[in-house]
Amino acid sequence: MIELFASQLAKVSFPEIDAGSLRRQADELRTEAKAVARAREALDAALGSFTNRMAALTETAGRAVAYARIYSEAHPDRTALATAIAALSEPRPPVVATLTANGKRRGRPPRRSAELFDAAAPLAVADDDPA
Numbered sequence: 001m002i003e004l005f006a007s008q009l010a011k012v013s014f015p016e017i018d019a020g021s022l023r024r025q026a027d028e029l030r031t032e033a034k035a036v037a038r039a040r041e042a043l044d045a046a047l048g049s050f051t052n053r054m055a056a057l058t059e060t061a062g063r064a065v066a067y068a069r070i071y072s073e074a075h076p077d078r079t080a081l082a083t084a085i086a087a088l089s090e091p092r093p094p095v096v097a098t099l100t101a102n103g104k105r106r107g108r109p110p111r112r113s114a115e116l117f118d119a120a121a122p123l124a125v126a127d128d129d130p131a
Contacts, residue, residue, distance in 0.1 A: 002026065065089070 006019035065088050072082045 002019055002022045005017075005022055010019065065085065068081070068085050072078060072085050075081070
């Protein structure tokens, strides 16, 4: 599109639309796309770290419950403790439902619309001169 306005439509005037304005908007879009990519990478890294820490906490909590059960069995007079430990065994909903089992986001990757302006598509131009 930009190439078309830079070459064949360079001398044609449209309100607020020319090769320069298209280039500026395409550049702004590319800049935003890079910012989105950086933010997505940071989010993916944070989600990976979160998943690892959640797994570590789950493992540690499992061991803690096991120790607490052993202690509770050794002290049968502490019924409140046994009740509290039993309540810990009840299933709970997952913390982050938008993550898959491996911590990745679900869904399709975003479109890259900035590519529309990168290369000019070949256009068939009708000749007005029937030579």
